[in-house]
Amino acid sequence: MRLSFATGLAVLCLATAALAGPPEEPRVLNDIPKIGRPGGELRSLIGRPRDTRLFFAYGHARLVGYDLKLELVPDILASYEVQDGRIFTFHLRKGHRWSDGEPFTAEDFRFYWEDVAQNPELSPTGPEVVLLVDGEKPKVEILDERTVRYSWSKPNPLFLPAIAATTSLEIYRPAHYLRQFHKRYADPAKLDQLVKETRSRDWVQLYLRKDRLDDFDNPDMPTLQPWMPTTAPPAERFVAVRNPYFHRVDETGQQLPYLDRFILVVADPKLIPLKTGAGETDLQARHLAFKDYTFLKESEERSSLRTLLWPEGRSAHLALYPNLNAKDPVWRKLFRDRRFREALSLGIDRETLSQYLYFGLARPSNNSLLAESPLYRKEYGERCTAYDPDAANRILDELGLKRRGSGGVRLLPDGRPMELVVETAGEDAEQADVLELVRDQWQEIGLKIHTKPSEREVLRNRIFAGETLMSIFYGIDNGTPTVAMPPKDFAPTSQADQPQWPKWGQYHETRGEAGEPPDLPEAKELLDLYQQWERTADPAGQRAVWERMLDLYTQECFTFGLVENVRQPLAVRANLRNVPEEAIFNWEPQGQIGLYRPDTFFYDK
Template sequence: MKRLALALALLRAPALLLAPALLLAQVLPAAAQNEPPLLAEKVATGALPETAGRLPFDPLVVDLKNQDRELGDYGGTLNMVMAGAKDVRQMVVYGYARLVGYDPATMELRPDLAKEVIVEDNRSFTFVLREGHRWSDGTPFTTEDFRYFWEDVANNPEISPTGPPIELMVDGEPPTVKILSPTRVRYSWSQPNPDFLPQLAGARPLYLYRPSHHLKMYHDHYAEHGPLKAKVEEAQARNWAALHNREDNPYKFDNPDLPTLQPWVARTSPPANRYVFERNPYYHKIDAEGRQLPYIDTVVFQIASPGLIPAKTGAGESDLQARYLNFEDYTFLRQGAERGAYETYLWKSAKGSHLALFPNLNIEDPLWREVMRDARFRRALSLAVNRHELNEVIYFGLALEGNNTVLPSSRLYEPEYRRKWAEFDLKRANALLDEMGLTERDDRGVRLLPDGRPMEIIVETAGESTEETDLLELIHDTWLAAGIKLYTRPSERTVFRNRIFAGQTMMAISFGIENGIPSAESSPSEFAPTAQTQYMWPRWGQYYQTKGKAGTAPDIPEAVELMELYDTWRRSSTTEARRAVWHEMLEIWSDQVFSIGLIAGVLQPVVVSLKLHNVPVQAIYNWDPGAHFGMHRPDTFFFGAERPRTPDRVLTAAARSRQ
């Protein structure tokens, strides 16, 4: 048996230390005398136990001093500005309470909600929970919550018609789940499942557990028929399973009645113009002096139009803001910082491409589908993009030009992956299009399809910023020189996605590969058709996600090969074998130009109140891995006296470096 390095590393790492008994004996009495003011009245009246009675027997002790952070003070309201009710899920992203999570210093996985994880050959994973750990309503968090999800949710055909989540399937095989004790549960497969732990640490995590004590009220196996029927009718749900699924929304975070393990608990039901989240009295972490985290009592999301969020942030209405801010807002925000009590950091992004173009290989139009699936066409479009012009005009020359692939800071990086078919070469682009037989043109110089239609490509955007349309205006001119006419169509994000999924979109512009800094142990799933949200092949991704019940199977050789390589990576038992698979996939990806990367390394403005402490000045801002602010542990941020401003040379250091 081999204990996972993350469990052993945890004991050695300064970032997150399991507290020895002596330390707990010292810190918990102090904690009992230092209740968060928000909870003090409830403790005094007996509505809540004291801190020691709310914590697990072995809470996770965060050693902030070894992270160059300050011990914080309780209290305060963290104000942020969001665009709609769907953004409340960002509290799950930012809260980042996971069974295991990433350490931002090393990008290694470490136990969090779990006390320990024991791994055998990437086939068997035993989770050891913290004794005495409780849900936000005070109910014990035990392996019954894991059993309930596996037996009564994932394998109940009325609740989960497609069966367990695809992330739990290995070559079509579900895990064997064994409840070993109230604090130990084991998941095992006959083949390796190296994706398993990263999925648990994701920005949108794979949940293995549910608050069973709450959800049993909505489950026909546990609830009395009469009261359950009344709940269904009152909620106007189709049946009990539909009501159960409506209540069971841990990621959406829009149900104040659903117990959680996150640092803050939802207090507002949608719709609303203002969403409030209060500290979880049973959160499992403490600092080195025994004070229960989070430090901040309350988080408030004010809802505003996306276009107004930069202005509201510059006016000082947000204490911590990155969402809905773009690099184009940086100058305005820096000017506002001179008048306001905030400063603007520049965090590095980790996407393979800040923005990329996605030809839809699943487009409904059969002739355009044939054209899009011809690698010569995709290569020609890539060669006809003047990335240097994009960089200079839009990003002041600070971005990294090239394909949508891994970044130079990744140990898997090869210069050819970023350069191939990505240098501006109109002569070569025109030659490839001529080679395809697309030689006829109209009086505008626009090439014609074999059926006589002009080659007019509509690139659709989610319409959330002018950055995309500014880039497309520049690309329009160089594509026209290759005989391709580009039009832009903005739409609301939900409409934007649904059109892509339905095969109505010819091409989309959106963010590139999420994890641009992978190692051989990171999943290469983004480079194979594994998700509907991969805009170049949504129906192939849907086919994989639904186990063949929806979508269509990949039917071009290179996409099939990428899927086979991904499966090989999942079955590989050594780092060397996984690294070899990665390189094969990256070579195919760059050669086939399934997505047309534009620029990478664009910096993310992060506005931080001068009264908000422990927010890193330089950091990575990424969805997965990273969970945006989540990996940097907002439960340790706190309000205090106004900080001295960070020297300008430190604030702008990220702009002078490359990924």
């Protein structure tokens, strides 16, 4: 049988593991619940081949990462220093190697900065925005083979959180591997031949197909993660094997990861709960929902899996987003009036939502913070969550919306019925069930709603164009922020992630080239505060900005959070150890399970 280059390399690495090993200065994990033993494989089900990126998310090796207390610590780096919030000096581990055995050095940082981030063909929009401070690029200095320094004239508090994120900023590349695909280094004839062989459009497309650091779909590309890929797409089963040069060890000096192989198997997302119940996975959370919990518990004897329930980490499981940039001038004016938003929020009975859909386990939410965040205050979390239809009706009357038409539906100032469509991405039945209950509750205050599902991309375009008046989607992704994390979710900073003000978010993202500047005083103040945080390196100053933003944001009811603390089922092979019994489940910054270090998971028998 003839082995592919990638498979042969993987076999060779495993066979010569005794010749490999961690760096001379490994990262020692002293808080592993139970010291494990090497061996075994872990299977998990995914809904599409693109989800190979989960190898990167679950591996969760970062230059600087979060510990379990969400404090920043060196991980891939041996250490780092920060001066005045603007000078960052990174020290690499002595003897650290890529998964193919080649040294990991400062050259890998230089290559990325000079030949990728600043190459106009590979990066036509320039370096990542978090690498720019008021448009200023960093000064990147290679001090020696294991020391790199980034500096700006002003503080850059976005830098380290971006590096530590699940969807992280990766400021290095395996230069020794990628040079062969780069016009600056490759032999022109060989490069042309590679372009033809791979049917690439040009050298740029060839390079981008090979540079897959966080996509994990190029098995020839070296990695620093705990497992390295061996399977190239197209495939239905993606196998990653242990990286023989991984930098972490347990307190006995045993190199991690314990597990030899991590396998992702593609399946129809609708069938994943059934396949989990049949025991066709060893660790599963993706494509499982709270509604699957009873079935999974009943299947435990057959599947040999135990079912855990982890609290979700979003600020709200679901939220309603009135479009403050709506094209319709009447609705736009109403949505921009805090009193109108407050009235709609008062008309939602969140406790009933919890009882009917989540067995009473979920809590009312306003889409701001969870109590687990060190920034949480009770007044922040409880604003805009009360249910008081009498007060809601009174406010709407005071706004001049007393007149009612057929069925008790109020009339808008221009005489139209106060009737709107709440649009959804149509990806699950849960949103429709929630809207059914909300529809009945809002009927009591004279607002009639309809539900319209769309493809996610179609819905986003309608929101951007102002055609969608209101949408339902997940709440703010990170419900447990710390002072050191940027408060971008509480100001108009994103077009795609903030459907309540897409044009204002687009204006910020494009630096004024598209969209509209915020013209609502409170939204403008939130953006000014966020930009103040960006210029602040002092933790006390950052906290002050955070607190003012949270105080203002939660008073304004910009979005209508519904419930929080919806539980995420996690099906775990019965003898798989070091998986927490309960932990926050979220993409940012937890990486779903990545923060809890799957490299320390092992089988007891």
